[in-house]
Amino acid sequence: MAVSLRPDHELHDFQVPKALFRQANLINGNWIGVDAGRAIEVSNPATGGLIGLVPETDREGVRAAIEAAHASFRSWRKTLAGERAQLLKRIHASVMQHQEPLARLLTLEQGKPLSEARAEIAYAASYFEWFAEEARRTYGELIPTQRADRRMLVIKEPVGVTATITPWNFPSAMLARKIAPALAAGCTVVSKPAEATPFSALALGAIAQEAGLPPGVWNIVTGVPAEIGSELCGSPLVRKLSFTGSTQTGKLIMRQCSETLKRLSLELGGNAPFVVFESADIDAAVRGAIASKYRNAGQTCVCVNRFLVHDRVHDEFAEKLVHASKALRLGEGLDDQTEVGPLINDDAVAKVMRHVRDACERGGEVACGGELDSRGGTFFLPTVIVGAKPEMVLAQEETFGPVAAIFRFKTETEAVALANDTRSGLAAYFYSRDLSQIWRVAEQIEAGMVGINEAMISSEVIPFGGVKESGFGREGGSRGIDDYMHTKYLCLGGIG
Numbered sequence: 001m002a003v004s005l006r007p008d009h010e011l012h013d014f015q016v017p018k019a020l021f022r023q024a025n026l027i028n029g030n031w032i033g034v035d036a037g038r039a040i041e042v043s044n045p046a047t048g049g050l051i052g053l054v055p056e057t058d059r060e061g062v063r064a065a066i067e068a069a070h071a072s073f074r075s076w077r078k079t080l081a082g083e084r085a086q087l088l089k090r091i092h093a094s095v096m097q098h099q100e101p102l103a104r105l106l107t108l109e110q111g112k113p114l115s116e117a118r119a120e121i122a123y124a125a126s127y128f129e130w131f132a133e134e135a136r137r138t139y140g141e142l143i144p145t146q147r148a149d150r151r152m153l154v155i156k157e158p159v160g161v162t163a164t165i166t167p168w169n170f171p172s173a174m175l176a177r178k179i180a181p182a183l184a185a186g187c188t189v190v191s192k193p194a195e196a197t198p199f200s201a202l203a204l205g206a207i208a209q210e211a212g213l214p215p216g217v218w219n220i221v222t223g224v225p226a227e228i229g230s231e232l233c234g235s236p237l238v239r240k241l242s243f244t245g246s247t248q249t250g251k252l253i254m255r256q257c258s259e260t261l262k263r264l265s266l267e268l269g270g271n272a273p274f275v276v277f278e279s280a281d282i283d284a285a286v287r288g289a290i291a292s293k294y295r296n297a298g299q300t301c302v303c304v305n306r307f308l309v310h311d312r313v314h315d316e317f318a319e320k321l322v323h324a325s326k327a328l329r330l331g332e333g334l335d336d337q338t339e340v341g342p343l344i345n346d347d348a349v350a351k352v353m354r355h356v357r358d359a360c361e362r363g364g365e366v367a368c369g370g371e372l373d374s375r376g377g378t379f380f381l382p383t384v385i386v387g388a389k390p391e392m393v394l395a396q397e398e399t400f401g402p403v404a405a406i407f408r409f410k411t412e413t414e415a416v417a418l419a420n421d422t423r424s425g426l427a428a429y430f431y432s433r434d435l436s437q438i439w440r441v442a443e444q445i446e447a448g449m450v451g452i453n454e455a456m457i458s459s460e461v462i463p464f465g466g467v468k469e470s471g472f473g474r475e476g477g478s479r480g481i482d483d484y485m486h487t488k489y490l491c492l493g494g495i496g
């Protein structure tokens with residue numbers, strides 16, 4: 001069946017200009033639209049309404065994108081760091097200039113409240129600015145020589161064609177966190193955005209193109225993960241792959257990339273503990289808990305998954321958390337009053353319900369929420385469960401929804417053991433005013449990132465990433481560009 005789109009499709013009602021709304025792949029500088037019969041429908045999680053269509057790219061299409069990236073790498077790698085920096089700065093400026101329509105588009109396809117979408121666009125833009133600056137600092141080194149007739153040095157080079165596979169929960173920021181360092185390093189890229197939220201990625205592609213990015217340097221293909229993923233993983237032309245998503249898919253990608261021994265960055269699932277010690281400032285802990293737990297309706301890899309609360313402060317913390325959770329305004333993201341939006345789809349609702357049901361069957365008690373809101377759809381009420389236990393599913397699996405499960409502990413040793421009782425190790429948080437305890441616990445906690453008396457820890461300036469089955473590689477910060485460069489040793493002989 002041929003799919004026809006209105007050529008004047010401008011999303012007028014949502015204030016998203018046509019130039020930013022691309023229902024097409026970006027391959028070698030060309031926008032290639034939906035073919036007959038091969039399209040993916042993208043809908044608004046708040047209403048179920050159709051937003052638009054994007055191509056379901058076949059293997060041939062993916063190969064064309066890889067070849068375009070491969071061909072353009074020859075010239076892009078030779079551009080001066082300063083030139084790449086200028087271009088990234090232009091992209092940063094343009095993203096900020098279009099912050100409002102980009103945020104609206106993001107909310108439309110992802111569901112998060114507009115205030116969070118605006119923050120995500122600024123967060124995405126910050127990676128372009130940060131890596132514009134980092135592009136100029138990819139220094140090598142001169143090794144003190146061991147022989148008078150030799151000089152030994154190390155230079156850094158772009159790894160080559162890079163593939164990025166990004167999730168639906170932060171479709172703009174997660175992409176920018178990969179694209180900006182890749183381009184800054186001199187790599188060319190093929191990106192596969194999540195099929196639920198491709199339009200935010202395509203809008204960034206349009207902005208980069210408008211800012212002067214040469215054809216083929218950044219290519220974007222949309223479609224089903226299995227086909228595109230296996231092509232990207234299997235291609236010998238792709239030298240690096242950066243993935244953010246589930247641990248299960250990360251393991252599959254790692255297996256598929258083993259044939260070509262690609263460089264990998266894997267930012268995978270978390271199961272963040274949030275420990276409230278006896279000495280904690282409880283009001284600050286509750287504010288942190290609300291901010292982290294309900295960000296993006298709990299659909300964030302660094303969201304708290306388990307609250308571990310000292311016996312003596314348990315009841316006060318639980319009572320205040322329930323009160324604050326009940327006060328949150330649930331609704332459509334495009335309504336400026338909304339604080340918590342819908343879940344992405346029915347599968348997400350089913351998972352959250354399974355976790356709540358299992359917790360209740362194992363002796364947990366729903367203190368608030370625990371079900372869909374009266375408006376139905378994928379609007380799940382902010383939920384607090386007390387009496388959580390390690391044998392519950394929500395203790396081991398990331399719920400990825402607005403469910404705050406509270407566990408009780410009595411000693412620091414017990415708290416640390418509970419916090420580390422997971423195969424994941426992305427983010428962890430704890431609240432304490434005891435300085436010795438702060439050092440002890442910070443050093444014992446098995447996580448790549450630890451928030452101490454602070455629950456909003458993300459930024460472009462930090463090394464974002466995990467340990468254990470949360471993956472490896474660091475994104476952002478002063479190490480972020482290294483993941484896109486390799487080290488080359490030069491030995492210069494015959495020095496007279």
Ligand code: SIN
Nearest residue numbers: 169170300301302458
């Ligand atoms: C994530 O959910 O993986 C990222 C969120 C963030 O960068 O804060």
